[in-house]
Structures are given as structure tokens and as C-alpha cells.
Amino acid sequence: MILHTLLDYETLRVIWWVLLGVLLIGFAVMDGFDLGTAMLLPFVAETDLERRVVINSVGPVWEGNQVWLILGGGAVFAAWPPLYAVSFSGFYLAMFAILFALILRPVGFKYRSKREDPRWRASWDWALFVGGLVPALVTGVAVGNVLQGANFHFGPDLRIFYDGTTLFELLNPFGLLCGLLSVAMLVMHGANWLLLKTDGVVSERARTFGGLAAVAVIALFALGGLWLWLGVDGYRFVSAVVADGPSNPLAKTVERASGVWFENYGTMSWTLIAPALGFLGALASLGFSQGRKAVPALLSSALSIFGVISTVGVSMFPFILPSWTDPKSSLTVWDASSSHLTLFIMLVATVIFLPLILAYTTWVYRVLWGKVDERAIARGDGHAY
């Protein structure tokens, strides 16, 4: 196979760095409103019927949305094997917490309304709340820790060792701040979804929570940026950058220094559009949701999520997962990817399937367009949850 040399290794690595972002953003935008809706469930809906309306607003789509996470896992495995290996095992208990919550969530959706017992239903409502909150919070905390650098190093045969990270060390103040930002972002997004899919009192409550969450996003994002500037060291190459060498993370030297996470914005000022969208999206979400314009509000919160996640990526580029106990073990775009051939094959697969996925997903959302039919749920039609 020589076809893969059509695209050089360096270009493919950058493409896959962008696709990594696309997958994370795809997950946060698509599954994000499910998670946000689940977090809002106990607060925007009081009666059983209201709760069923909220659950049914995401009922037909959460399964497809969750695939963004599954695909994210698979694609990181395929395109960035060391990243998959280090992050999933290094954040072992955090990953377990996410999995535990995500096991509860589908079951909660599906099983909650299968029995009439109010205690049964109330238990599953809390399971759904946990299933929304924990992934949102822990993912945010993990990103906060990635920005600070994780505790790992590679042995000579590239075996990974962890230098004593416990779950509680992950819950440091900056990590928690990022976790809260993640929660606020998805609550904002979920509230806009409920604005679109429900009416009446549920919709009104969602509007209030969505507004508060948008304000929180703006405040936490600004605070996070300030903290990053003042209190979090970034990482940079000391040795020359070899962008098309074999993926051996030990072949470089790296140093930590303050302010480094802001250098890319100086050298490439157009990238400032990322943090700008983070703020403006949240601001627009606030405005549109209070004006009861659901579709623009949902698009705005999606844009805000895009901006916030892109900001993290751009700030760290070319680093993906730095190590603070052994900076030269840090994973970067240039030494943590799959082989040239695998990146190419995966790109071909993505180019074929991603447009198809977007096409049929769009079609499904069009079929399901419109508010949740409260009366249909009340009379127990079909397979509604």
C-alpha cells in the first residue's frame, strides 16, 4: 500500500488532532444536551407526567448521541494509542466513576416508566441525575488535570508507570473549577434543548436554569482563563520539533514554564476566535433563551461548547497530555499517534462514514421534530418511556 503517502505524516497527525477535537465536541454537543437534561430532571419537573415529558424529550435520541463517546474511545485507541493507554489507565477510578454513571443512565431511561411504583420511578430519576452529573463533572475535572499535567512516565520499553495519582488528587481546586464549568455548560445546553422540546411550566423552569447556567459559564470560563494565566504552568519543547518522526514519546526534551499555555494565541492570533466563541456563545444563549427563541439558543450553546473545548486544544497544542512528573514523557501531536498507514486508513473510513452519519442523524431529528406530546404520554401510547 503506497496510497497513504499521498498525505504526509505531519499533515495526517494534524488532521487527527482536529478530528480528536471534532469527536470531543461532537460528544459534548450531541450527548451534552442529554446529560444536561438528565441533570435538570429533578429540578424542572415535579409531577410524574412532567418528568416523563423531560425523559421523552431525549428518549428517541440519547442512544445515538452516546455513540459519540463510544466512537471517541475507539478513535483515540486507533489514532492516538498512547493517549488511550495513558489516560484511561492513569485516570482509572475516574473512568470507573464515569462508566458507572453511564451504565445507570441508559437503564434509567428505559426501565423507569416500566413500573408504576412511585419509589421505583423516584429511584431511577436520581439514577438519571447521577448519570448526567457524574460524566459531566468528571470529564471536566479530567480536562482540568490534563491542563496541569498528569503523573506518569514511560519506562525504557514504553511501559507506562503512574507516579502516585489518587482520585482525590484529581479533585484539586483548578480541576474542580473545570468540572463546574463543564457542568454549567451542559446544563445551559440541556436547558435550551428543553426549551425546544417542551412547553408550559417545564419549559419556563428550564429557561430560568438555562439563564443561570449561561451566566455561570461566562464567569467560570473567565475565572479559569485567569487561573490558567496566573497559576498553571504550561509545557513546551526544548529539543527541536520533529513532526514526522516515529511515535516515540521519549525522544524529546520538554520544560514547564508559566504563561506557555497562552503562547499560541500570540503566534497565531486568529486562534483567539476559540475563547471568543466560548464567551459570545454563552452570552447569545442567555439572550435567546430569555427571549424564548429555542433554536438560536440551542445553536448558541453549541457554539459556546465548541469555543470552550477548542480553547483547551489550542492552548495546549502540540501537547495532548503533558506529564508533570516526567515532562519528556508528555504526549504530543508529534509523538503519540498511530503509524502513518493507520492514520490514513482511519481517515478514509472517517471520510466515508462521517457524512453518512451526519446525514441520517439529521433525517432522524427531522422526523422527530416538534414538542413532546404530553397527552400521548399520559394515555400511554406506543413505546414512550
Place this chain on the structure above:
Amino acid sequence: MELDVVALSRLQFALTALYHFLFVPLTLGLSILLAIMETVYVMTGRAIWRQMTKFWGTLFGINFVLGVSTGLVMEFQFGMNWSYYSHYVGDIFGAPLAIEGLMAFFLEATFVGLFFFGWDKLSKIGHLAATWAVALGSNFSALWILIANGWMQNPVGAAFNPQTMRMEVNDFFAVLFNPVAQAKFVHTVSAGYVTASIFVLGVSAWYLLKGRHLELAKRSMTVAASFGLAASLSVVVLGDESGYLSTEHQKMKLASIEAMWKTEPAPAAFTAFGFPDQKARETHYAVHIPWVMGLIGTRSLTTEIPGIEDLVKSAEARIRNGVEAYDALQTIRASAAPGAIPAEAQAAFEAGGHDLGYALLLKRYVDDPRQATDEQIARAASDTIPHVPTLFWTFRIMVGLGIFFIVLTATFFYLSARHRLDRYPLLLKLAVAAIPLPWIAAECGWIVAEVGRQPWIIEGVLPTAAAVSDLGAFTVLLTILGFTAIYTVLFIVEMGLMLHAIKKGPAPDPEPQAELAPHALAPAE
């Protein structure tokens, strides 16, 4: 076996994988059966088939959701517990997993929502298309995960790269069209079809015994018996193909399944029964059937099948060969630049590199395989024997059940053709009792496939013991307890809902026209 992080990680993977596979086969088969039933509905326009689709669809949904939940755990667990594995083979193994997401999971999961929520929002054809999309999606996912698993059994199309210390793909089509993967795929999906067929057959038989929902039950049985008969024949044929391929690629697995300690003159006999003794390396009270093993394993009368003891000897030679490759690899790694690699080391690595994995078997006993004593090498070589009694018994249970499924589905196929489905209560009771059996067969199948691969995680390339993450045993124990707790609760809840839905039976299904009319909220019948 001591409970170190390797044993615990294996235990966790086995528990979560076997649990996941309680839900997968029913999803694979029932999705196809739903699509068939709905196709009949669309073609004939008879409402009973729509009611059948909806009823079995409800059971499908209860099962499907746990397959999704527990599948997520599988996708993440490679990185969590098997980080050196993920690093070592991610370049090859990750791709089918990612393509599985792109090609299969999105299709399945996006349309499953429409299957449940789309009855009133889509045209007949539109809804049928959604149902087929779910069936196709779930079956595609089996294809890709078995390409990944097939590569673990027969790692083709890849080579070790000393620069990156990992296996890298050099022929993706070889990975894709790996004969082991293709045979496994058809064998596994067919097993899923059998599972769903026996499930539908058994539940319908229960309705017939109770005298309920007769129309629905008889039609369902007809579909299930014919589909199940074809599928159970396919399972056995492709299982045989898998066995034949093991002769080529996994000789040790085959010899262990047969508890064939010594090489016998061709054609070898098949041990139908016996008590394999791992320590003494012999099988007590063995009952042999002459010729059969040689015929199945080699499809010839003259080709020998090597026995376990000879395979251990050849493993020892490969370990020594691998140690030389390991030595050359260290020289290559120590060279500063690719240009500075001594030609001698390069040549030595190219000559023996394919046995590098065998040197890693020594890592259990010594940090540097080059320092291994003869005694350690002998121990590592005898480690290449998997647990023979486990394989011997699970294989025989699986095969016995497979033959039983052929007989059972053929019987009901005949009864259905003769319109005598409700004549023989004893047979109906047998069908009800048979419901759990396909699951037992499927789990046995996975035990044969995966225990039979030990001590390798990638056959001949990477030992399982070398593949784990650097985690504390206590941490892994904690997550085992966590998974066990939630999985137990969910299993009880799932079974409860399943039985409840079966007892309740199908909802009366009014004609679609009646549903659209206002004030038609009362059941039509």
C-alpha cells in the same frame, strides 16, 4: 493462581465480557427476527405481524439497553486495565473498534430510537427501513469486533517496529480478510440467531401451553423454527471451520481442547469423554473415536496433529530464538539514530523478531529475558499450555448443545409445516426449558476461544501477563466489586422486567387508521 493484578484484571475482563455477552446474542438475532416480521407485515398488510413486531420489540428493547450499557465498559477497559496492550497493538486493534463505531454503532443506535418512537411518525416503508438499519447495525458491529478479536487469535498484516516498541499495521486487507475473523464472525452471529430463535420459540411455547395469544405464538414459532434451523446448521459448519483454522494458527488451543498430550499417528482419534489431568499430562478414562479428530482438524487422513508435549518443545525453541531477538532489539534501541544501528543487530532482529513475544513470556520470572536460566525457560515453555480441563469440558458442552439446537429447531420446523405446533405439550415444555441453553453454549464458546489463547493476549506476540496496566491489585479489586454490584442489581431488574413483559403479553394493537382517528383511545378489540 495468585490474585495479583494480572489475575484480577483477567477476572474483571472475563466477568464484564461474559456479562456483556448475555445481551449481545439476543440483540443480534432478535433484531433480524424483528426485521423479518415487520417485512411480512409491510408485504401482507396484516396487523398481526405488526403486533408481533411490537411485542418482540418490547423484549428486544429491555435487552438491548443492557447490551449498550455493558458494551461501553468493554470499549474503555482495554485502556483502563490493559494499557501496555493498548500501546503495543493499538495501531492495529484500535482501527476495527473505531470503524465499528462509525459504521455500526451509529446506525444501530440512531435508528433504534425511531424503531420505538417512530411507529406514528413514519410511513410503513420508512419504519421498516429503520428496523432493518438496527438489524444491520448490530450485525456490522459483530463483524468489526470479531475482526479485532480474530486478530488477537491470528495476528496477520502487522510487524513490530523497534522505534516505537509496538506492532504496526503493514497490510490492512490482511487484517480485514483474516480467515479466522471471517469464520468467527459467521459462527458468532449465527449463534446469536440461534439464541433469539430459541428464545422466541420458548416464549411462544409457553403461550401455547397457557392457551394465550395463539395466533401470535404460532406465527412467531414458525419464523423462529425456520430461522433457527438454518442458523444452528450454520453455527456448526462455521464452528467446524474455526476448528480447522485452529489447526493452522492455534495448534496449542486445538490440542488442549482435545486433551491430546502426545502426537498420535494420523488420522488422530477424537476423545469423546475423559478426565484430563493437567499435572500428570494425561487423560483418565478416555473414550476414543478413531479417525474423527484427524478428519475434523486436518481434513485429511495423512496429516499429523501435533500433541501438547511436542508443542511445548517447539515453544522452548522459540523462546531461545526470541531471547536472541530481544538482545538485538536492545542494541537497536540503544543506538542514537536509525543510521547508527549495527547491521549485525538489525539482521539478528529481522531473523528472530517474529519470536520476540516468546522472550516476553520470561518476564514473569526474570526482568531481563537474556538472564533467564534453563529452568526458567522450561517453565515459560510449559506455561504455553492453557488450562486443559476447562477447554475440554466447555468445548464439549458447547458442541453438545449445538447439536441439540439442530434437533429442536428441526422438530418444530416439521411441526410447523404440518400445522401441529400445539399438539405435543411435552415438546412445548421442552422448548420452554431450552430457553437458557443458547446462552450457556455462547458463554462456553467464548471461554474456549479466550482461555484457549492463554498465556497469550495476542497469540505468539504478547503474553497476557505483560499487557496489564501498572495498577494496584486493590484498585482493580475495588472496580471488580463495583461492577459486580451494579451488574447483579441490573440483572435482577432486567429479568424482572423481561418476565413481567412476557407475562403481560402483547398489547392489543389497533389498526393504524383507527389510531389516527380522534377519540379512538379505547382498544379496538
